[in-house]
Amino acid sequence: MLSSSSLLQFASHNGMPIWVLNTSIALIMSLVVFALCGLGVLILVYMERKVAADMQLRWGPMHVGWHGVLQLIADSVKLLSKEDIFPRNADRWIFRLAPVLVFLPAFIGLMVMPIGPHLVVQDLNVGLLYVLAVPAIGVAGVIMAGFGSYNKYAILGSLRSAAQMVSYEVPRALSILGVVMIAGSAKLTAIVGTQHAWYIFLQPIGFVVFLVSTLAETNRVPFDLPETESELVNGYHTEYSGTRFLFFLFGEYIALIAGSALAVVLFLGGWHGPGPEFLAPVWFLIKMFAIIYLAMWIRWTLPRFRIDQVMDLGWKVLLPLALLNVLITGLIMVL
Amino acid sequence: MSNENIVGKNGQGEKDPNELKIVEEKGLGYTLTVAREDILKAAVGLKEAGFDLLTFVAGVDMPDSIKLTYRVYSSKQKNQVAVIIKTEVPKSDPVIDSLTPIWSSANWHERETYDLLGVEFKGHPDPRRMFMPEDWVGYPLRKDYKDDRMVVFEDYRTDRPGDSE
Amino acid sequence: MSKIEETKVSKANLAELEKELAFDETRESEPTLKTEELVLNFGPQHPSAHGVLRAIFNLDGEVVTKIVPYIGYLHRCFEKIAEKRTYSQFMPFTDRMDYVSSMHNGWAYAMTVEKLADIKVPERAEYLRVIFAEFQRIASHLLFLATTATEAGALSPFFYFFDERERILWLFERLCGARLTYNYVRIGGVSADLPDGWLEDALAFINRLEKTILEYDKLLLGGYIFKKRMKGVAPFSAERALDWGITGPPLRSTGIPYDIRRSDPYSVYPRMDFDVVIKDNGDNYDRVCIRSDEIKQSLKILKQAIEQLPDGPIIADGVAKDIRPPAGEAFAHVESSRGDLGYYIVSDGSIKPYRVKIQGPSFANLQAFPAIAEGAYLGDVVLTLGTLDPVFGEVDR
Numbered sequence: 001m002l003s004s005s006s007l008l009q010f011a012s013h014n015g016m017p018i019w020v021l022n023t024s025i026a027l028i029m030s031l032v033v034f035a036l037c038g039l040g041v042l043i044l045v046y047m048e049r050k051v052a053a054d055m056q057l058r059w060g061p062m063h064v065g066w067h068g069v070l071q072l073i074a075d076s077v078k079l080l081s082k083e084d085i086f087p088r089n090a091d092r093w094i095f096r097l098a099p100v101l102v103f104l105p106a107f108i109g110l111m112v113m114p115i116g117p118h119l120v121v122q123d124l125n126v127g128l129l130y131v132l133a134v135p136a137i138g139v140a141g142v143i144m145a146g147f148g149s150y151n152k153y154a155i156l157g158s159l160r161s162a163a164q165m166v167s168y169e170v171p172r173a174l175s176i177l178g179v180v181m182i183a184g185s186a187k188l189t190a191i192v193g194t195q196h197a198w199y200i201f202l203q204p205i206g207f208v209v210f211l212v213s214t215l216a217e218t219n220r221v222p223f224d225l226p227e228t229e230s231e232l233v234n235g236y237h238t239e240y241s242g243t244r245f246l247f248f249l250f251g252e253y254i255a256l257i258a259g260s261a262l263a264v265v266l267f268l269g270g271w272h273g274p275g276p277e278f279l280a281p282v283w284f285l286i287k288m289f290a291i292i293y294l295a296m297w298i299r300w301t302l303p304r305f306r307i308d309q310v311m312d313l314g315w316k317v318l319l320p321l322a323l324l325n326v327l328i329t330g331l332i333m334v335l
Numbered sequence: 336m337s338n339e340n341i342v343g344k345n346g347q348g349e350k351d352p353n354e355l356k357i358v359e360e361k362g363l364g365y366t367l368t369v370a371r372e373d374i375l376k377a378a379v380g381l382k383e384a385g386f387d388l389l390t391f392v393a394g395v396d397m398p399d400s401i402k403l404t405y406r407v408y409s410s411k412q413k414n415q416v417a418v419i420i421k422t423e424v425p426k427s428d429p430v431i432d433s434l435t436p437i438w439s440s441a442n443w444h445e446r447e448t449y450d451l452l453g454v455e456f457k458g459h460p461d462p463r464r465m466f467m468p469e470d471w472v473g474y475p476l477r478k479d480y481k482d483d484r485m486v487v488f489e490d491y492r493t494d495r496p497g498d499s500e
Numbered sequence: 501m502s503k504i505e506e507t508k509v510s511k512a513n514l515a516e517l518e519k520e521l522a523f524d525e526t527r528e529s530e531p532t533l534k535t536e537e538l539v540l541n542f543g544p545q546h547p548s549a550h551g552v553l554r555a556i557f558n559l560d561g562e563v564v565t566k567i568v569p570y571i572g573y574l575h576r577c578f579e580k581i582a583e584k585r586t587y588s589q590f591m592p593f594t595d596r597m598d599y600v601s602s603m604h605n606g607w608a609y610a611m612t613v614e615k616l617a618d619i620k621v622p623e624r625a626e627y628l629r630v631i632f633a634e635f636q637r638i639a640s641h642l643l644f645l646a647t648t649a650t651e652a653g654a655l656s657p658f659f660y661f662f663d664e665r666e667r668i669l670w671l672f673e674r675l676c677g678a679r680l681t682y683n684y685v686r687i688g689g690v691s692a693d694l695p696d697g698w699l700e701d702a703l704a705f706i707n708r709l710e711k712t713i714l715e716y717d718k719l720l721l722g723g724y725i726f727k728k729r730m731k732g733v734a735p736f737s738a739e740r741a742l743d744w745g746i747t748g749p750p751l752r753s754t755g756i757p758y759d760i761r762r763s764d765p766y767s768v769y770p771r772m773d774f775d776v777v778i779k780d781n782g783d784n785y786d787r788v789c790i791r792s793d794e795i796k797q798s799l800k801i802l803k804q805a806i807e808q809l810p811d812g813p814i815i816a817d818g819v820a821k822d823i824r825p826p827a828g829e830a831f832a833h834v835e836s837s838r839g840d841l842g843y844y845i846v847s848d849g850s851i852k853p854y855r856v857k858i859q860g861p862s863f864a865n866l867q868a869f870p871a872i873a874e875g876a877y878l879g880d881v882v883l884t885l886g887t888l889d890p891v892f893g894e895v896d897r
Contacts, residue, residue, distance in 0.1 A: 056659035152540050156559075156878075221653055222725055230548040230651040231879050303726050304653030306879045307562050362615050362830030387742040388758075390864065393857035395846050404844065406831065406859070410742060410756060415764035419831070440745025443867045451579070466572035466896060476580055 029121040033110055041253040042072045044292065051296045082242035087150055090239065094148030099240065099247035101141030106254040109135040113261045114189045116271050116280040127188040128180065131262055132173055135217075135255060139165045142226070142236050145248075149239035157235025160307060161226035165217055167314040172213035174322035178206045178329040179266050192270030200267040205325040207267045209318050211291075214259040216314065218252065221299040225307055260291035357418060368421045375432045377420055378405075382437050385409045386418060389434070392444035394452040396477045400425050401454055405434065405441075424454060433459040451476035537565065544573045548651050548882045551892030553866070557881070564881045567870040574896040582856035587613050587823045588687055590856070595681035597858060598894040600643055603636035604836035605894075606685035611766065611832040612843040613687045617825035624812040625689035626767045630805045631702075632672070632684060633834070634798040638709070639668040640837035641791040641798075644889050648788055649720050651886045652729055657720045664712065667705050674698060687823060689815030699806055706799050706806075713799075717792055721785075730785035734872050734884040737782065744868035747861050748839025749790045750888055754782035760835035771808065772801045784880070787887035822851050838862050838889055860894035 046061070046069065053060025061068030086095070112127040114120040124130050139162050146158020179199050183191040200207045216223040227235035237248045264270060264287040273283030305313065360366040369377045386407040395402040405420040424431050433456035434441040443465060445456045450465040453474035464471060473480055538559040543549035552573035558566035578597065582590045594609045595602035607629055614621060621629075646661035669679045674695055676684045684691050720726060736744075738754040751758055759776040761769045777793040779786035827849035833842030839861025846855040865888045873884040 052655075056656050057663055058659065152538060156538075156540075160562075221655075224653065225879075228653065228879065230653070231882050233547060300656045302654060303649065303720075303723065303729060304879075305725060306729055306877055308877065309728060360829070362828055364831070387739075388747070389745055390747065390840055390842065391844070391857065391859035393844050393855075393859075395855045395857075404829075404857075406842075406844075410751075410758045410763075415760075417764070438745065439743045440864055440867060443863065447863075466575040468572075475577065478583075 026122070030111070033121060034107065037107055037110065037254055037257070038250075040257055041250050042076075044253045044256065045072050045075075045249070047289075047292070048296055048299075051293065052300050055297075055300045076246065079246045080243055084243065085239075085241045087239050089150040091148040091150070094144045095239075096244075098141050098145035098148055099244045099251070101144060102138050103141075103247045103251035103254070105135050105137040105141070106251050106258055109258045110254065110261070112188055113258070114192060114265065114270065115261070115284045117189075117277060119281060120189060123187065123189050125187050128176065128186040128191070131188070131258070132169075132176070135258060136165070136169055138251065138255065141251075145240070146236040149236075151239050153232045153234070154236050154238045157226045157228075157232045157238070160232075161219065161236060163307075164219070164223060164225060164310055164314075167311060168213040168216040168223075168318070171209050171314060171318035171322045172217060174319070174326060175206045175209035175213065176266060177322075177326045178203045181326070181329050181333060188265050192265055192272070195269045195272060198267065198269040198272075203267065203325065203329070205321055205328075207263075209322045209325065210263060210267065211294075213314070213318060214263065215295060215298065216310070218255045218259050218295075220256070220295055222302045222304045223310055224299075224304055225310060228304065256292060256295060257288070260288050260295065263291050264288050360419075363419050364417055366419045366421060371422045371424050371431050374420070374422050374434070375437075378434050378437045381407055381418060381420070386416075387438075389438035389440050389444075392434075392441060392448050394448040394454055394476070396452060397423075401429055401452055403431065403448070403454065407438070429454045430457055431455070432457050435459055450474070453477065535560070548647075548886065550647075550885060550890055552896075553885070553890070553892065555870075557878070559878065562877050562879075564874060564876060564878055567874055567881070569866065569870060571866070571892070571895055574892045576897070578897045579856055579858065582853055584852065586851050587825070587853060588821065590853070591686065592681070592683045595683055596893055597897060598836060598838065598841070598860065598862065598891045599680055600891050601636045601640040601837040602681050603632050603684060604834050604841055606683065607633055608832060608834045608836070608841050608843050610685045610687050611834065612830050612845050613823065613825065615832050616828060616830040616845055616847055617687075617823050619688045619816050619819060621689055621816055622813045623768070623810050625814045625816075627805055627809045628690050628694070628814065629685060630768055630772070631802060631809070632675075632682075632690075634802050634805070635668050635671065635702075637837045638795050638798050638802075639665050641795050642668075644791050644837075644886075645716070645720065645788070648883070648886050651883050652726060654720065654723075654726070657716065660712075660716060660719075664709055667708075671698070671702055671705065674701075686815060686819075688819035689813070691815075693814050699809075702802070703806060706802055709795070710799055713792065713795055721789055721792060727785060729880075730788060730883065731783060732781070733784040733880045734876055734887075735781055735783040736868070736872055740871075741782065741868070744871065745864040746839070746868050746888075747864060748836070749794065750782075750787055750865055751839065752777060753779040753786040753790045755780050758840075760833055760840055764833070766832070766834060768805075768808075769801075772804050774798075774801050784883055784887045824849065824851055833859065836861060838891065838894070839865060841894075858894075858897055860897065862890040862892070862894040863897075866890040866895055 049071075050060045061071035064070040064074050109131055111121045112124050112130055114123065142161045142165070143158045146154045146156075146161075179191060180186055182199065182202060183194045185191060185194075219226050226232075227237065232238070237245060240248060261284075264284060268287045268291075271280035271284045273279065273286075275283075357365050357367045367377060367381075386409045388408045388410045390406050390408065391404075393404045395404065400423045403422050403424065406417060407420065408415055408417045422431065429452075431454060433445055435445060435456070436458065442459070442461065445459055446461065446463060446465040448454050449456060449459075449462060450467050451474055456462065463469065467475070473482070475482075540557040540559050542553075542555045542557050544552040544554040554570040554573065556566075556568045556570075557564050576596070578593050581593060585593075591606060591609065594605040597605045613619075642661045642665040646658045646665070649655075649657035649661070672682060672684075673679050675698065676682045676692055736754065738751075738756050741751050741754050742756070747758065755778050757763075757776045757778050760766070762776050774797045777790055777797060779790050825847045827847055829844070829846045831842055831844045833840055835841070840859065841861055842859035844857040844859065845853050848854040869885055869888055869890075872888075873881045876884060
C-alpha cells in the first residue's frame, strides 16, 4: 500500500531517489512494528499472568496501577536497571550475541504478517517461506546462549531446544502445504484473500499439526523442555539476567505472537470478519488473541512431556499426520 | 507397645538356628544379645527366618564400649514381629562385621554410625563419612567429643557430671 | 559446576584418552563416535533438590547412568543436642525433623518417652493425637501431590493442593497457634484442647476435601500426559524395596501392606475402620496414586475419630516438668507420612536422655534413590526423587 503511485509521484517531484524512499518507509514501518511488538509483549505478559492467576485461584498482579496494569512496566524497569551479571568463564561475544539472535529473527518474521487488507510492511511473494525460514534462525541464538554461558544446565537446555525446534520444523512446514495447495500461492495476503471459507474447516488435520508444532517451536508447555525448571533450573537462559534476560523474554513472546498470527492467517481467515473493512485488524487481533489464550490455557493446565516422548510425537505422530494431510488434500483436489 | 498379642504365636526360639536366646525386654520387645563375633551369624539366621527389613542401626557410646543396636522386622506377617539385635564393641577396637551384604539398607545406617561414633564396619562397600565432611576429625556423638566451636548448653537442671562444663 | 571436578576429569581423561585411541586403532572398520559422559552437579541449590540433596549425575545424553548422592547439608546435630536437653526440652526439636509432618515426629517421640516412663495417656488425648496426625498426613500428602505436579510441569495443580493444605493449616493454627512446627503433642498428652466450633469447621473441611480430591484425581492423575510420563518409570519389586529398607507409601506401592497403624497398632487405631492402600507395580505412577488414596482413607479415619471423640482430660495427671524415667531403653514408632518413623531412647535414669536415635523413613527411602533412578531420563530422575518424597530435615537430622 505504501509504494502507491501518489507517493512515487511525490518522490519524483521532489527529486528523491526511490531507494531512499523505500528504505525510509521500511525503517519507519519497522520502528512502528517494533513499538507495537513491545506493547504486544507487555500486553501478553500481563495477560499470561492474569490468565495463570485466574486458573490458579489467585489474583495475579494487583498493586501497580489499576488491577496491576503497570506491573509489567515496573518489571521492565527493574530488569533494565539490574546489574549486568556476566559469568566469569562465559564466552564474551557468543554470550552477548545470543539474546539478540533469539529476539531479532522472531521480530523480523512479523514483517510480512498481513493484519489487514493493505496493512502489511512488506508483502513478499514467498511470504510463507520467509515466515517459516527466518524465525528458525532463533535456534542458533538458543544454542549460542547454551554454549556461551559455560553452564552445563544451559548446554543441556540449548541442545534440547535445538533438537526440538529442528524436529518440529518439519511437520510444521508440511502441515502448511495443504493450505498452499488450496490457495495456490505462498503470498500471505493471497492466502487470506482466497479464504472465504476458513481453511480450518478444509484442513482440520493441518491445523492441529500446525498448532501443536507451533507450541513446540515456541517452547511452551507441554513442550517446555528447554527451560524445565524442575530439571534444568532455567535451561539455556539460566545464566542470563537483567536486560539480556529481557531480550529472551521478548523473543519468546514475539515468537508466540508470530506463531498465532500465522495460524490466524493460514487457518482462521486472517482479517475476514463481519462489518466494514476498517474493522479488519480488529478481527485479526481478536482471532490472534484467541489462539494465544488457547496456548496459555494449555500451558497452565498440562504437565510436560519427557524428551523422548517429544521426539516420538514429532517424528512418529505429527510427521505422518502432516504427510497424510498433504496426500488427502492432493487427492481431493485432483478428483 | 503391642507385642503382647503375639507372644506364643511366633515361635522365635525354634526358628533361630544358632540357639541364641531371644528374650523380651521391657520397652524394646524381643531382643537378641550377641557377641560381636556372632553378629553375622545371627543376621544370616534372622534373614533366613524371614526378617527382611532392617530399619535402623544405632550406636550408643557407653563408658568403655560402644553398644550397637539393630532393629529388624518381618514385614510379611500381619502382626509385626520385630527383633532388636544388640551387641557391643570395645572402644579400643571398634570393629564389627558389616551387615550390608545381608540387608542393603544397612549401608547408610552403618556409614552414619561410623561417621558419628567411629565404629568401623568390616566389609562395608562404601566406608565414607555420611553427614560430616570427609576431612572431619573425631566422632561427634561420642560423649568425650570436644570442639572449640561447640557451644555447651548451660542449664541449671543437670544432675549428670560434665553436662554444664 | 565446580572447577575442581572438571580438573579431575581432565586429568583422568589423559590416561583414558590414550587407551581409547589404542582401542580405536584395533577396530578401524567400525565407525566410532567418540562420546563422553557429562558430569552434572545437581544441587544442593536446585529447584527440585527437595531441600538440600546434592547428587552427582553422570549423563549419557539425556540418560542418567550414575548417581552419587551426598547428604548432610542440613545436619543440625539433633541427636547430640538431645543428650544435653531434658526430655521435655527436646520436644520442639522433633518438629524440625520432618517439618512437613511434624505432628508425627512429636507423637513418636512422646510415645517413646511415655513407654520409657510408664505414662498412661488419657483417651481424649489419644483421639486428638489421631485426629491431628491424620490431618497432618493429609497435609503432607497434599504437599507431595503439589510438588510432584510441579516437577512434572503442571503448575496449576500446585495451587489447588496448596489451597486445601492451607485450610488444614488454618485449623492447626487455630488449635496451637503454629502453622508448621506445632509442638502440640506433649509427653503424656497434648498441649491444648479444641477451641469452640473447631470440630464443625473440621467436619466441613473433610466433607469439602472428599469431593474436591476426586476432581484433583481426574485433573492430575487421570491426565494423558501425566500417565504417559509416570507409568512404568523407575519401578522396583517388593523384594528390592525391603532389601533397601524402604517403608511407607513407596513400599506399599509394591504390594506389601506394611503400615504401622495396622501391623504394629498403636494409640486408638485398632478401633478405626480403614484400609491399608496397596498398589502392584511400584512405579512412579503408583507411588503418586497411593498418596491420593491414602488421603481418602485418612478422611475416613478422621470422620470416625471425630465421631468417637470422648470427653476427659487431655494430659496425663502428675507428669512432672522434669521427667526422670528409670534407666532402660525404649523404642516406639508411628506411621508418618513418609513411612516407619521411630525413636530409640536410652535412659540412664537422669533428667536427660542418654542417647536418642531417630529412625527417619526419608533416610532409608533416599538410600534407594540411586539404585532406582539410574538408567532413567533426567526428567524422570527428578520425578523419581519426588515420588520417594524425602524431607531433608529428617534425612540429615
